[in-house]
Amino acid sequence: xxxxxxxxxxxxxxxxxxxxxxxxxxxxxxxxxxxxxxxxxxxxxxxxxxxxxxxxxxxxxxxxxxxxxxxxxxxxxxxxxxxxxxxxxxxxxxxxxxxxxxxxxxxxxxxxxxxxxxxxxxxxxxxxxxxxxxxxxxxxxxxxxxxxxxxxxxxxxxxxxxxxxxxxxxxxxxxxxxxxxxxxxxxxxxxxxxxxxxxxxx
Amino acid sequence: xxxxxxxxxxxxxxxxxxxxxxxxxxxxxxxxxxxxxxxxxxxxxxxxxxxxxxxxxxxxxxxxxxxxxxxxxxxxxxxxxxxxxxxxxxxxxxxxxxxxxxxxxxxxxxxxxxxxxxxxxxxxxxxxxxxxxxxxxxxxxxxxxxxxxxxxxxxxxxxxxxxxxxxxxxxxxxxxxxxxxxxxxxxxxxxxxxxxxxxxxx
Amino acid sequence: xxxxxxxxxxxxxxxxxxxxxxxxxxxxxxxxxxxxxxxxxxxxxxxxxxxxxxxxxxxxxxxxxxxxxxxxxxxxxxxxxxxxxxxxxxxxxxxxxxxxxxxxxxxxxxxxxxxxxxxxxxxxxxxxxxxxxxxxxxxxxxxxxxxxxxxxxxxxxxxxxxxxxxxxxxxxxxxxxxxxxxxxxxxxxxxxxxxxxxxxxx
Amino acid sequence: xxxxxxxxxxxxxxxxxxxxxxxxxxxxxxxxxxxxxxxxxxxxxxxxxxxxxxxxxxxxxxxxxxxxxxxxxxxxxxxxxxxxxxxxxxxxxxxxxxxxxxxxxxxxxxxxxxxxxxxxxxxxxxxxxxxxxxxxxxxxxxxxxxxxxxxxxxxxxxxxxxxxxxxxxxxxxxxxxxxxxxxxxxxxxxxxxxxxxxxxxx
DNA sequence: CATGAATGAGAATTCATTCAT
DNA sequence: AATGAATGAATTCTCATTCAT
Numbered sequence: 001x002x003x004x005x006x007x008x009x010x011x012x013x014x015x016x017x018x019x020x021x022x023x024x025x026x027x028x029x030x031x032x033x034x035x036x037x038x039x040x041x042x043x044x045x046x047x048x049x050x051x052x053x054x055x056x057x058x059x060x061x062x063x064x065x066x067x068x069x070x071x072x073x074x075x076x077x078x079x080x081x082x083x084x085x086x087x088x089x090x091x092x093x094x095x096x097x098x099x100x101x102x103x104x105x106x107x108x109x110x111x112x113x114x115x116x117x118x119x120x121x122x123x124x125x126x127x128x129x130x131x132x133x134x135x136x137x138x139x140x141x142x143x144x145x146x147x148x149x150x151x152x153x154x155x156x157x158x159x160x161x162x163x164x165x166x167x168x169x170x171x172x173x174x175x176x177x178x179x180x181x182x183x184x185x186x187x188x189x190x191x192x193x194x195x196x197x198x199x200x201x202x
Numbered sequence: 203x204x205x206x207x208x209x210x211x212x213x214x215x216x217x218x219x220x221x222x223x224x225x226x227x228x229x230x231x232x233x234x235x236x237x238x239x240x241x242x243x244x245x246x247x248x249x250x251x252x253x254x255x256x257x258x259x260x261x262x263x264x265x266x267x268x269x270x271x272x273x274x275x276x277x278x279x280x281x282x283x284x285x286x287x288x289x290x291x292x293x294x295x296x297x298x299x300x301x302x303x304x305x306x307x308x309x310x311x312x313x314x315x316x317x318x319x320x321x322x323x324x325x326x327x328x329x330x331x332x333x334x335x336x337x338x339x340x341x342x343x344x345x346x347x348x349x350x351x352x353x354x355x356x357x358x359x360x361x362x363x364x365x366x367x368x369x370x371x372x373x374x375x376x377x378x379x380x381x382x383x384x385x386x387x388x389x390x391x392x393x394x395x396x397x398x399x400x401x402x403x404x
Numbered sequence: 405x406x407x408x409x410x411x412x413x414x415x416x417x418x419x420x421x422x423x424x425x426x427x428x429x430x431x432x433x434x435x436x437x438x439x440x441x442x443x444x445x446x447x448x449x450x451x452x453x454x455x456x457x458x459x460x461x462x463x464x465x466x467x468x469x470x471x472x473x474x475x476x477x478x479x480x481x482x483x484x485x486x487x488x489x490x491x492x493x494x495x496x497x498x499x500x501x502x503x504x505x506x507x508x509x510x511x512x513x514x515x516x517x518x519x520x521x522x523x524x525x526x527x528x529x530x531x532x533x534x535x536x537x538x539x540x541x542x543x544x545x546x547x548x549x550x551x552x553x554x555x556x557x558x559x560x561x562x563x564x565x566x567x568x569x570x571x572x573x574x575x576x577x578x579x580x581x582x583x584x585x586x587x588x589x590x591x592x593x594x595x596x597x598x599x600x601x602x603x604x605x606x
Numbered sequence: 607x608x609x610x611x612x613x614x615x616x617x618x619x620x621x622x623x624x625x626x627x628x629x630x631x632x633x634x635x636x637x638x639x640x641x642x643x644x645x646x647x648x649x650x651x652x653x654x655x656x657x658x659x660x661x662x663x664x665x666x667x668x669x670x671x672x673x674x675x676x677x678x679x680x681x682x683x684x685x686x687x688x689x690x691x692x693x694x695x696x697x698x699x700x701x702x703x704x705x706x707x708x709x710x711x712x713x714x715x716x717x718x719x720x721x722x723x724x725x726x727x728x729x730x731x732x733x734x735x736x737x738x739x740x741x742x743x744x745x746x747x748x749x750x751x752x753x754x755x756x757x758x759x760x761x762x763x764x765x766x767x768x769x770x771x772x773x774x775x776x777x778x779x780x781x782x783x784x785x786x787x788x789x790x791x792x793x794x795x796x797x798x799x800x801x802x803x804x805x806x807x808x
Numbered sequence: 809c810a811t812g813a814a815t816g817a818g819a820a821t822t823c824a825t826t827c828a829t
Numbered sequence: 830a831a832t833g834a835a836t837g838a839a840t841t842c843t844c845a846t847t848c849a850t
Contacts, residue, residue: 197348
């Protein structure tokens with residue numbers, strides 16, 4: 001019975017998080033309204049406060065949950081083949097997550113790009129596992145002489161992740177016109193690895 | 203006499219815009235408080251409304267002013283030499299603007315990266331001159347066979363601008379740790395043109 | 405339980421309406437202050453907005469409630485005997501309502517006499533049932549040859565109602581000196597039916 | 607020269623009063639905005655305060671001016687013939703004033719009918735000359751046995767004036783539909799003297 | 809636990825009034 | 830005298846949070 005109670009609680013919590021993600025994605029932390037979140041979850045305003053300390057807390061949890069869900073997906077991505085293939089696979093996984101958890105990811109991206117001191121470190125730490133994975137791939141690439149060696153791989157990794165995020169922002173900002181979600185992985189990897197200059201030109 | 207009055211008014215307006223930029227940069231549109239802006243400008247609350255219709259209006263004007271100041275600076279940048287040199291010069295000019303008008307630029311970047319439907323088109327239109335300049339450079343580069351031809355130059359231009367913005371965000375987000383403003387132009391251009399892959403590797 | 409809640413809410417709503425009527429009667433729509441209304445009702449400012457959309461809405465509801473209460477009372481008045489008796493009964497009922505719901509009626513009268521385009525039609529429509537009743541009485545009087553036939557009864561009805569209102573205004577304006585509430589029905593009916601001219605004089 | 611200065615000042619004052627009457631007639635004391643009044647007069651906000659102590663003062667002066675203008679016109683009306691003719695002439699003069707000074711009169715009527723303790727006595731005192739004139743006519747009528755003797759003539763006079771005002775309100779409230787200004791004098795006098803009952807019926 | 813009415817701090821905005829020019 | 834920029838008190842309305850049921 002306690003078990004069932006626990007599960008029930010967890011379910012309600014989820015519902016609230018989903019609804020919150022929805023609203024935070026659209027309106028931001030300040031613009032979102034607790035009452036509307038609760039109603040979207042089919043609950044009363046007060047109930048939110050049975051699960052979360054405050055609106056800010058709720059926001060932080062949405063952020064954390066978003067990162068958790070994202071990271072969970074990357075863990076399963078295998079790194080076979082060269083750097084290009086691995087990065088493609090990772091980026092593809094990322095886009096796949098985006099599709100399923102767009103609301104959560106939007107919250108994360110939006111907050112990340114507003115670089116508020118209160119949340120920036122939080123987000124960086126949440127995203128660390130993902131960046132680390134990229135870093136690992138790139139380090140392998142350095143060993144295989146596929147990657148430039150004049151810059152530290154952690155910085156390159158951050159650049160790659162940043163590039164992905166940048167493309168998401170342009171995707172959302174353009175209303176999905178360009179780039180489309182489909183082309184993002186290839187676009188990101190190609191831009192990141194090859195640059196815009198002509199090969200022979202160098 | 204009227205002349206002096208006019209100048210005086212313009213000065214006050216400036217002061218308000220500066221103060222507003224400060225606050226919007228830190229708190230965003232929703233987080234900023236009109237009363238605190240006016241006080242930061244050494245004026246009373248009501249005075250803000252003698253110059254601007256509403257908080258939203260004020261925000262829009264800060265945005266416009268930020269873009270205006272930025273664009274004004276790019277106009278003077280000459281495109282001599284190859285693509286690399288031109289882009290470097292442009293990026294350097296951009297960073298120079300950033301140093302002097304950090305508050306305004308932060309507002310623009312923050313808003314741009316939050317991709318709100320209300321302001322995204324506005325910002326895009328404001329930034330258009332800058333993107334166009336990059337586009338012009340890249341188009342020249344295509345003619346000189348310095349730039350890949352498999353992607354439309356407008357998209358490449360947006361990518362370059364996005365990359366710059368991305369580096370600003372990481373600069374601000376890291377508290378200035380990495381990248382520093384000095385290294386941003388080279389970093390942006392090198393990443394954009396060369397990518398992270400090894401030349402020979404291809 | 406829900407029942408009790410509902411009743412409780414209805415009670416609070418009433419309290420707010422009464423307090424609002426008080427203030428609107430004294431200060432008019434523009435002069436009244438929401439905060440003072442809520443405090444007069446023993447509630448906090450915000451509570452008003454849990455029950456009414458806005459100050460204007462609240463005013464409209466007070467108006468409607470006032471008319472509703474008034475009309476409810478007239479419905480029970482029987483028209484027996486001649487025109488004079490019927491009008492007297494009706495006017496007496498109106499004065500009786502006035503005594504009990506003075507605050508509400510004052511709001512209605514005040515607003516009616518300020519002939520604002522925003523509310524005048526509203527008030528006219530609310531008062532229609534009362535005017536119609538007078539009209540019915542007068543029409544009966546026309547048949548019985550008690551009433552002049554050279555003017556449409558609806559216009560005469562409006563005149564009678566207007567006369568009543570006029571006497572209320574003079575009553576309130578004079579601080580109750582003249583006319584007193586007691587004499588208003590007879591005064592209204594006599595003035596309306598007989599006029600100030602001498603019978604024989606005609 | 608002083609003379610000219612004086613006249614100039616008087617002219618400006620007039621302009622302000624007219625503009626104020628306009629706005630007070632439409633918006634009431636509370637709804638009117640000083641700045642808009644001054645601009646309607648082609649002057650700056652501050653100028654109003656060179657001529658009037660405060661908005662309230664200005665309102666009071668508009669009220670007084672309205673009454674003054676009205677009363678000035680009645681003074682010239684001769685009482686010849688019987689009561690009916692005299693009252694008709696007076697009412698016609700009143701309507702004539704209304705036509706020319708509608709803005710001022712609206713302010714007076716509106717304020718009178720809102721029976722605010724602050725202004726009611728003021729208005730009554732301003733209107734006293736008019737009421738007195740009616741009273742004089744009625745007293746003459748009593749002597750000639752044209753008027754009922756069972757009610758004090760001052761009260762009858764107030765009733766007559768009230769009736770006129772009532773018709774104005776209905777005229778304005780109905781958007782001029784009924785009664786029209788033309789029919790008001792006859793309507794007022796006939797209603798007042800004859801009533802709605804049939805002569806023979808009594 | 810869920811509920812939702814009550815609360816009141818806080819924010820945007822208006823506008824009468826002042827006063828330096 | 831005329832002006833109109835500056836002021837800040839006053840007001841409406843919002844919404845996060847509390848708490849009795």
